[in-house]
Amino acid sequence: MYYDVFISGFGGQGILLAGQLLAEAAMEKGLNVTFFPSYGVEMRGGTARCTVVMSDNEIGSPIVDNPRCVIAMNQPSLVRYQESTPPGGLLIVNSSLANLDDVKRQDIEVHGVPMSELAVELGNARLSNMVALGAFARLSGSISSDEIAGALEAVISERNRSLIPLNERAIMEGVRYAGGK
Amino acid sequence: MYYDVFISGFGGQGILLAGQLLAEAAMEKGLNVTFFPSYGVEMRGGTARCTVVMSDNEIGSPIVDNPRCVIAMNQPSLVRYQESTPPGGLLIVNSSLANLDDVKRQDIEVHGVPMSELAVELGNARLSNMVALGAFARLSGSISSDEIAGALEAVISERNRSLIPLNERAIMEGVRYAGGK
Amino acid sequence: MPTIKIESEKCKGCSLCIDVCPYELIRQERTINHQGYQYVVLADPEEQCTGCTLCALMCPDICIEVFK
Amino acid sequence: MPTIKIESEKCKGCSLCIDVCPYELIRQERTINHQGYQYVVLADPEEQCTGCTLCALMCPDICIEVFK
Amino acid sequence: MKQVFAKPKALNDEIMHYCPGCGHGVAHRLVAEALDHYDITGRTVGVAPVGCSVLMYDYFNCDIIEAPHGRAPAVATGMKRSRSDLIVFAYQGDGDLASIGLAEIVHAANRGENITVIFINNTVYGMTGGQMAPTTLLGQKTTTSPYGRNFNTDGYPIRMAEMLAPLEGTTYVARMSLDKPVNILKARKSVFKAFEMQINNVGFSFVELLTICPTNWGMDSMESIKRIQDEMIPYFPLGVFKEKETEDYI
Amino acid sequence: MKQVFAKPKALNDEIMHYCPGCGHGVAHRLVAEALDHYDITGRTVGVAPVGCSVLMYDYFNCDIIEAPHGRAPAVATGMKRSRSDLIVFAYQGDGDLASIGLAEIVHAANRGENITVIFINNTVYGMTGGQMAPTTLLGQKTTTSPYGRNFNTDGYPIRMAEMLAPLEGTTYVARMSLDKPVNILKARKSVFKAFEMQINNVGFSFVELLTICPTNWGMDSMESIKRIQDEMIPYFPLGVFKEKETEDYI
């Protein structure tokens, strides 16, 4: 088993947390995993990106040119990264902030999920990252939404523990929108 | 033709000037020449040393482990450097400041010259370096005292030009003491 | 009549101009620009702007021009 | 009777002690020590030294001991 | 209708990479206004530091060089000594100038190099993600003073204007704040004066500007502005610390 | 008969390599007397600079490390932070401390490191053969200011005691002169005080000592002493610039 995913969006959308959660879940599942965040000067412009690689083998590079899945959480990410996933790859787009009309690829699987809107409906725009992970779990088949939810405790800080149920709900909402469990 | 000489004494005895004069004279004679002074931290202790190499061939190292001639201008120099000249080499000692009894070598040519006393008799203790050069010219046969005296102008600074005749006399005094021209 | 012009694509929505306008003429949009920021606009262009330049002085991104 | 002891082998003949002695009791030798310096000596050990330590205070080479 | 406020010509039209609210923007504008005012853009060379403002060459219309971290005053010295007809300014952050580059700024000031230094004091290392700077206030939490800056282990916030003003080599030393329009106008005057000193060959001029870094202070812009007023200005008093008259020199 | 003046125990019997008259000798003695007085030789570590006093480890009976040129305050910081029970002093020349090592001394002082720094100001680079130091006086000829130090090109003699005293981190800052017995006695008191500050954990203490370098001044010892009095003291005023009371701190 090998799977790699690239998540990109604005700073503040919880991109890194989403990646870390995914990595933690993969680790708890017994997989090898690497999580690579964007860092430093790149952050100034208000963008955030990360890559997660999961495998039952040793993992080579934690940075991947052509990730099997790209999650584009905003318009610039859609424009910039839709090209990187290989033919047959998966592109999950936050259709609340990115225009699906701008998808140029014909050779990949594209899913629009109005992550921000769904999150706002759940009561907090910041949950869009969890919605994204739910959709990812459903669409990639690489890891289950339960496994992701199960790792929340390890990743969410002590004082935010009470928010775990809400996060779980957001993950499920993503699963639901992407085609149901 | 190849000749190398090592001069050593206290700071203030004009060791470096003597070496430079010799080098200048050798150059004016058309020889290749190198002059290597001691420098830096070594000077703090109040010692001064230099090496002059003259040759009609290209010169290799300007520093020489076993110089054909050692001029020891004081007692510590005599003690420390008499060993360095090779068998058959020449050792010229300032017998005013160094004790000839401390010469241990049997296999070299040793000459004591009371350089400081001769210089004082000429009116200035600081002329001992010139006396030394005179003796060296006479004993080494590598360069003539006239050639040395002829280079004085190039080495002595503008405002001390008037002292040239006195320096010439000191050189001749060294020649005289060492066995006459 | 004095007015200001805000380059919304340059604006980063820091709101420093909002706070400083004596007449509270500037407000933040809910929509975002291409940089991803909720930019600001002159709320009431016809009315009270005195062209005092306070908003422009504060703006770190030099997106405000003032006319008088 | 107060006096000083000068370690002539350590002395560098800087003459700072000479200048400072109120009774001009220290003088420089013409001969040199193993370091090559004209060292100083207490000129008149029997007489006026008050053991004031001024000479010793000035000596950078710590060659002067003072007894009182 | 006349335009009474416009982007200075010495800046180009790029969107700056700074965070929302970041003080570098206003500081850039003031420098650019000085270049416009004295009409010197065409003979000015700027020295960019390493820090958030390293990319300032993307914004200014004058020639600019990038200096190694902290060495802008040395680079500026090399330029001005070789081409005294150029106007040379260094633009430095507090980590750059007051920490790693302390020897360079003090010695350039002490030599009285005829250059202008704009010093951006935001009490933090912005570019590297919010570590403690020499100017970080006591008690301030940063990523390397997670329990708040403690004078016992971290020392005291350093006051650069006060350190440089007594040096014989400096001619103009001021500290200004970019917290509100009136102070921005005063700062503008100071920046102008600093360039004027150099144009008149009077010697080393220095303007410290108190600015906000909302990102690394973990505050929004308005809270950040308030922090300047409540915490920074009391410790870093504003004012002109030194101003030699041109006549003193000519 | 009692011995009223003897070589301090903290110094051994080596002949020092310094030139005749050199001020390092007296400075060494004063430090050694302090080590004797507080009986701390056995728990003291000295930091030798690069300069004529680099060989001080041949003379002192305490543990000593050699620091790279100018970095003695950083080395001392590393020691004292790791072993706060040790008494740590740095001994530095004016090239070492005020030129290449300026950032290190100012920041160690500003952090209030609990160390003692003895600063030998002889207005010249002794060891390297008499080049201009930051403390070289205006007009003074050195091998790199052959026409005399000129403020237009070389800047001004730097006053370190005055620069360090205003820093919050310093507790004792003094400048003394080794030109005559009475001043040497005062300097002795200052050096003692500086060590006392450290022993009492009060913080950073600093004593600047004006000394002669006959070799590189091109003067004999007596002329050199007169130069301290006529030229150095007027520019580098003597005195205690700062003295925090122990109680201020405990």
Next chain:
Amino acid sequence: MTEQKRILVKGNEAVGMGAIRAGCLYYFGYPITPQNEIPEFMSRELPRHDGEFVQAESELASINMVLGASAVGVRSMTSSSSPGISLMQEGLSYLAGQELPAVVINVVRCGPGLGGIATSQGDYFQAVKGGGHGDYRVITLAPASVQEMYDHTILAFDLADRYRNPTMVLADAVLGQMQEPIFEHGDVPPEPRKHWTLTGAANRPARHLKSLYLKEGELEAHNRMLQEKYREIQKHEVRFEEYDVDDAQLVVAAFGTSARIARTAVSRAREKGLKVGLFRPVTVFPFPGMRLCSLSERVKKFLVVEMNTGQMVEDVRLNVKGDTEVEFYGRPGGAIPTPVEVLTQIERHY
């Protein structure tokens, strides 16, 4: 040891965890991307362990604070990235000359100059040939995973103390920034007794730590002694890893992150039936040259892969038998070769 839990940590934090596990309670450093999590971690953790975190005024100060701390006998460290490590070169030469143990972490970024903050292996020469002045060597470890960031930090303290020599962990931005699961383990070799530290001369003669030797012949003897020590290190401390080299016709040689990428490429090549292996130096000084030499008796070709313009390739060339071909594939300036790229190179040179 009981079954341990894996935890997901960032490479830079693993360095901090390893250091504290090794008993290093004194950290001196200056911020620089991409290694800021090391000082940040230390500033949080050391006060809890009664240690000291000092944010130095510069990298020059950092390395010299480490020099001081090392001299009084404690384990201490600094970390930085490329430009900051350049500023430490004088200090490293002093540490080596004074025979002081010290651990320095270089989370390499791309250069030259300010360059960028992306990853690179462009500081290999600086680390293993000696970027400072004079004849000296820095023991240099090249981790390739977050686990090794942790392990090598501990090992670095051990080697530094054992040989009284500065020791560097030559990582890169990828290793510093990525998170991977690691095991924390407890088996740290005991700190040796140090008979040379400056701890006050009570009841013993005073000690000096210096690198200045002015008497005739002294410095030469000192240098020869150092070289003797470096030979000992070369004899005893070489470490490397091999995959599939036994029957390999072509062996890829790579260290650090490049080796991980090459590992994937080598597996894919094997899947395609190519007899390809991987040789990964774990220590780059001492360089595993002897092993390469004996491999070269059988292996036809070596392909060196680096994230630079060709540095370790020289050490490979110096060590393989005279006529062995050594090819190079490099990506400098922050670019990271992909497994596909490396595979293409393998196929090209096979």
Next chain:
Amino acid sequence: MTEQKRILVKGNEAVGMGAIRAGCLYYFGYPITPQNEIPEFMSRELPRHDGEFVQAESELASINMVLGASAVGVRSMTSSSSPGISLMQEGLSYLAGQELPAVVINVVRCGPGLGGIATSQGDYFQAVKGGGHGDYRVITLAPASVQEMYDHTILAFDLADRYRNPTMVLADAVLGQMQEPIFEHGDVPPEPRKHWTLTGAANRPARHLKSLYLKEGELEAHNRMLQEKYREIQKHEVRFEEYDVDDAQLVVAAFGTSARIARTAVSRAREKGLKVGLFRPVTVFPFPGMRLCSLSERVKKFLVVEMNTGQMVEDVRLNVKGDTEVEFYGRPGGAIPTPVEVLTQIERHY
């Protein structure tokens, strides 16, 4: 040219004379033995030429002042000795990254650490492999006489400007301190027009000099461009000298002062009837490897002589044919091999 007079000058002063002859009127430096005569000479002479002498506060400041001066288009230089050169490594990496010409003189002394002030060739690696961070090269000249101290300084300015690259004269304490007769000559290649300098953006778009490249692929492209330049340098600027190599069975390879000593030894060996030659790299980067390679087709053995523990020997090994034997004889720490010693080695390996 008319018949010229030889004058006796010190190596360090010859550097200053050459620099001024090359039109360098801006000197920035910090004192250190054994090169103090360079700043001292410049402080005396430059004011007379309407130039500027600045005694920098440190070597860090020196190299960055040079960086500034170079950026505005003038010829400028600094000089130092080993520990000071270590402090310049960050600056050198920046100069290379920003493609700025600059001349740096290293009058090498012995190390590591403070070491001593006697002569050494221990900074070879630092100079030619890059003691700073990242992939860059410094053009490095290795003079072997006072005449060459003069000539190479002029040449260094020429090469630096031609290739927009820092250029080092890698001398040693012997060359800096000794006096030899030299000819001053007037034939200095004209300074090229510089189209990249920062001289004010009047009537043209603003220019930037930087080494930071953040956009994807930019820094890699920049690095590849630099490497291309270094290859050009290797193609066009290799310089070396040979004595008696034509029929030599054993060739001694040595640079700088070592080459002079070896020259004497080789002559004596010839007197004894041994077929021995001398190969002296005049440029050590670019290293004359191609020539060594073709020599190695015929020559049985090379004996590398250095005043260090073995540095250039690696470059020799990297370039000679696979099975050519390369022996090494070195004296580190300030010791100078004598012709007799070298002759003994020649006889031993012949």
